[in-house]
Amino acid sequence: MVLKVTKSALPPIEKSENPEMVERKGKGHPDSVSDECAEAISRALSKYYLENFGQVFHHNVDKFSIIGGIAKPRFGGGDIVELQKFLAIGRATNQVMVKGSIHYIPIGTIVVDTVRDVIKKTFRNLDPDTQCNIDHVLRPGSLDLVGVFDAGVSATPLANDTSFGVGFAPFSDAEKITLEAELLLNSDKFKDKCPASGEDIKVMTHRLGDEVNVTVCNAMVSKYCPDKAAYVNARDMVKNAVQDLAAKIIPKKKVIVNVNTGDILDKEVYFLTITGTSAENGDDGVVGRGNRASGLITPTNGRPQTLEAAAGKNPINHVGKIYSIMSNEIARKIVAEAKGDAIEVYVRLLSQIGHPINDPWLGDIEVKVAPNADFNKLEKLSKEVAQSVLDDWMGVRKMFLEGKARVW
Amino acid sequence: MVLKVTKSALPPIEKSENPEMVERKGKGHPDSVSDECAEAISRALSKYYLENFGQVFHHNVDKFSIIGGIAKPRFGGGDIVELQKFLAIGRATNQVMVKGSIHYIPIGTIVVDTVRDVIKKTFRNLDPDTQCNIDHVLRPGSLDLVGVFDAGVSATPLANDTSFGVGFAPFSDAEKITLEAELLLNSDKFKDKCPASGEDIKVMTHRLGDEVNVTVCNAMVSKYCPDKAAYVNARDMVKNAVQDLAAKIIPKKKVIVNVNTGDILDKEVYFLTITGTSAENGDDGVVGRGNRASGLITPTNGRPQTLEAAAGKNPINHVGKIYSIMSNEIARKIVAEAKGDAIEVYVRLLSQIGHPINDPWLGDIEVKVAPNADFNKLEKLSKEVAQSVLDDWMGVRKMFLEGKARVW
Amino acid sequence: MVLKVTKSALPPIEKSENPEMVERKGKGHPDSVSDECAEAISRALSKYYLENFGQVFHHNVDKFSIIGGIAKPRFGGGDIVELQKFLAIGRATNQVMVKGSIHYIPIGTIVVDTVRDVIKKTFRNLDPDTQCNIDHVLRPGSLDLVGVFDAGVSATPLANDTSFGVGFAPFSDAEKITLEAELLLNSDKFKDKCPASGEDIKVMTHRLGDEVNVTVCNAMVSKYCPDKAAYVNARDMVKNAVQDLAAKIIPKKKVIVNVNTGDILDKEVYFLTITGTSAENGDDGVVGRGNRASGLITPTNGRPQTLEAAAGKNPINHVGKIYSIMSNEIARKIVAEAKGDAIEVYVRLLSQIGHPINDPWLGDIEVKVAPNADFNKLEKLSKEVAQSVLDDWMGVRKMFLEGKARVW
């Protein structure tokens, strides 16, 4: 491995002249739901494989798609005309030969149980049994990839591909409010207070200097909106909640919050849904098109992003997945351990197919160094942290298997 | 619109200490094929709408998916066990009311004709009629979005959403060889010489200092590989072609080329296919998971990337799509017109839902200024170029309708 | 209408030299479940159309199919590997224009609610939400048929097609035991006593002279069969129940009962299922392939049969459906009102497309006349009964809408 640690030439993000742009798709957004379903299926498959065969077999559900339905919401109610469809696309080992006899993996049951569970945990007003259709087209894997995969059972797994993983830390104010606003609006506490707020939420933020613009797109639930006034009231509650949160967590910024800016009230255009998600009416979702493993989408100047989808891939040797989590972990740890010397840390890892996953082809750690900090010490620290996280592939795997790694 | 033009604090990319990482998924890669199918369907729908009704109606095919099949290739041939499936997911206006009577759009026919055409143009060894299944689940759009959309028929269209578009220019050496290697390997000229080389190609490049590593993943076509020797020979032809190209277009770099590094010859692990694409055996594809509108995936430090998928969206008011193309266009034009004063240009555009598309919420143009160049002049030039490209939304639309805009 | 009443030249069925052959597919047989789902969807659609628009619109779900799953049952349990799929195939009006605005019919919701309900009412051990997938491909109707259909809204409906309906009465002993055995085995009383007996039951009977052979095929439920002994015991309970029933309802016949004759105990071949239906493992079902509207399949010499499927068709003007019920009704009524003078009655009706449904093209009533009975009186009675049933199309429609007409 070549591991480069460099000083960044850029100023700290809060001091940059460049505007910041941040987005988070909430837990009920079709892309996030797709990510969550894919990852949950990967977990369930891994668990089944482990319990029955002592090892995780090849699988990759990273094209899980939600095909939007057709709905006709109206204040107070509405009709589901066509159900939304949850379709697991990908590959999974479906039979295993043990001592000459074939064992069948109950893929169909694993998919339906898992997806129903995700829907129930994600949505308050979407019934998996009467408002959703759950299906899969998971097929056995390519022989080539299985070859690489199987080799990695006992020792350090070998990278299944040449892939990137990128991460950074810490979050800027704009990033903080984007993430936290969604978490708050999708918390039980807020939903209990404002049941009209559906789980399909998108927070889009941009900052220029000290002014932070937060635009929230929140699908409202029709049965809790008997009329236009109730809808507008719910919109206000969302706005106020985010405004209050901003005052608390990023007090120094001037924050402007807007909600459902696409509405045209006098033309009866609202973001109204029956179930709290736009997928009920034609908005589709798919793995890897939403939040990065950081939890955010950050096209801001200087923030790294990869196209690699983490969700749904196998947690054993899929480096695109593993490095996505590790990169962010490395960045966070360096910032933490550097105790102020590293203002910001950016990590990029590139794997080499067929090589142990703790030995990437290339590691690139870029640090915005604090004034007066000792770069040599930082360099050393960074390398140590990076290697220790890379070597702890077993710990990362455990996080995946226990559902503790953020993948969206 | 706030349009910021800033000087970049970073050195030119070729002089940066940071490693570069670049990837291009070739025209036969399942993700690229998905992009191409989605965009071609958007074009075909737009054309149909225009010819029959004088305007483009709402559509969004940006979740087009390829569900991999099952194949058992062997040297000289093999069996397609299950066909790969091309599934158009999304929304499209399927009926139009004209003077009280309903006109039906032949969505099914448009999809199948378009996808067959894309397959034939993309692949030499994949037959759309006997080796593919083509289907769609395109549903009518959400009333909300249709509302915004319809408003944009006559005057400057209004942005359908709050979305990002990012772009940059010019390409670095690593980026050049990545793009050009794929274009060369997928050219008729090379395919005529090396018919075993399938169209599913991935080029992954990283550069550290002057050393450029190019890894090519090329699905080989079994009927042109009667045996292992033929396979290895084809691999060598690919390698040599890229090596020669590098010597020609980036002569100053030290270039190392590797092909199909996942092969393990003595374990009979090859990247062998019947049809030239890994989608024949379980590799799925989906829109928006491959190349950005630049033609590349660039997680490199400093290179901007958006998650927005350009392919398949409507070309009238989908700002995510339109700004993706415009950003790159603006960057290229500034570089060209600045005649050496702008070493690199980065463009970020953020739309405001409901506002005219030539008036973004935020524009961010970052320039790496040449020594001795006049930044004020550059700033003025940049603003003028940006506005003129934004105002030329009709020209960009025309590029989409004529298939001249690069979306992957 | 030409209505012929003729004397049959054949002896009463019980005295015929010819063997009798009778079959009944029980309520859990995939073909019967398909029929039931199709008919229930027709009822639900009719109800929705009536309640919302005051009339029944065109629909035809008479190709409803069950696509068998993959299951691996074992004594005491087993795995559902792939779910069985309930697929509604056919046509249904999905939008209605009222005063210039379009109303959408929630077809998707109607289908899923109805099919879940049928599954719950039919099976004790099949969960619609975790062991079944429910979907539909119902499309708008052909303009031609809609034309004929709409014309029949106010007055006597016009026949939608040229179709047959046939019926007969009364049942022979072999027919009685075939029907009643299934009803008994699928009764709550028997299931409470023998929970291992699944609802997928086929009774196949043949009679030669006084000897009646009854073969019962009954899918056993694995969780109630911890071992081979329990399975064999359940088989015996089925056998004994049918034997006892025969002694009670057809005491004069010598009845031999066999259960699951395909079993080969020493080769571990059983009719074992997890859910009580063979559809869990690849046995498919479809409308119109099971019992006729009489409740039976009767290839016996002299018993009439039509290929017309009654289930799922619209109850307003689909003569194939309406005449199937009317023919049996006419036969039963003539037998009842003739008080012994008509030993057996066979009815055949042939419609004429575009003519009122109470005016068939051809009616053929064949009577096995009792010795000394007055044929002229019988002829008159038969014609009167036939016409009164034909004229009571409103009563028959009501039976369909209330789910009181037997269609399988």
Place this chain on the structure above:
Amino acid sequence: MVLKVTKSALPPIEKSENPEMVERKGKGHPDSVSDECAEAISRALSKYYLENFGQVFHHNVDKFSIIGGIAKPRFGGGDIVELQKFLAIGRATNQVMVKGSIHYIPIGTIVVDTVRDVIKKTFRNLDPDTQCNIDHVLRPGSLDLVGVFDAGVSATPLANDTSFGVGFAPFSDAEKITLEAELLLNSDKFKDKCPASGEDIKVMTHRLGDEVNVTVCNAMVSKYCPDKAAYVNARDMVKNAVQDLAAKIIPKKKVIVNVNTGDILDKEVYFLTITGTSAENGDDGVVGRGNRASGLITPTNGRPQTLEAAAGKNPINHVGKIYSIMSNEIARKIVAEAKGDAIEVYVRLLSQIGHPINDPWLGDIEVKVAPNADFNKLEKLSKEVAQSVLDDWMGVRKMFLEGKARVW
């Protein structure tokens, strides 16, 4: 086996007072096409299994369905809005273990190749590649049935189930004209002369005394009908062709022919199609819902019918299929060999699961004996003929494998 030969008490069908009712669904009717596809797939699978493994493995495609599309025909042309879908439903062995290694059957390729071939051979104006979607959900078979099946590889196969087969000979005049009219109208000769006549044809006949009513339903092809006059002209050509045929083959009957009686010309209601089949617009088809193995549907008094579908089932031990062909064969042979002594012959066979297929549980041969004929001789002849056909199961299998057995 109990084999009964009995004298029929009924008069010859031509002399019966009862009306006759006969129907034939032509080769382009969705039900017939489904039958043909299913049978062709069974043939193709059998051929593949035999060539690669020396034996026919379990399969059953007898629920093949055609899901109608959506089309908007108009004189001279029209639009295919949604494609019709050809969906193979059923079971087929998809992997075979040979000496410890698994061989995969290319089910997907076999299905698509076969169905394309059937479409091309059946229709002149339906393109399988741009107007049809071909797919399958064939799954591996139930262990139980595989058990019975495998046992029958070497010796006389054992019946896979308890099933009926019925047949009769010869055809009546009404039956002859029904069958021959369809064969004529779907002949190349007629199509060359009247290209507007599509292949989706239904002939429905009833006879009362000497009067024979023939109703032909023929989907017309829009591109050959530039206007109403051309349509009416094509209708007349169909009518005249059938009228001329009747004069030739059943000269003694008074024949009335009607074509497309559902048309209402002044309301613009026609049976017009783009492709020659009603499946283009919502008319679905499925195996086993059309013609019996006799080639006809015959609800006429006295004509036997079974619900058993012959098409798509395995030709080795599926007795429902095999006995359907054998019954008709036995009836025809007895009539032929009895040289006038047997006016009509009816055959019913009932299998016994697990017993050799040449040893049915019950055989019932009913003969309408010519005046002065010797019944004892007929009885003997009938038994001999029956047994010889039953014993020639290898010949019947060959007919299936070579596509020479009529199954619809």
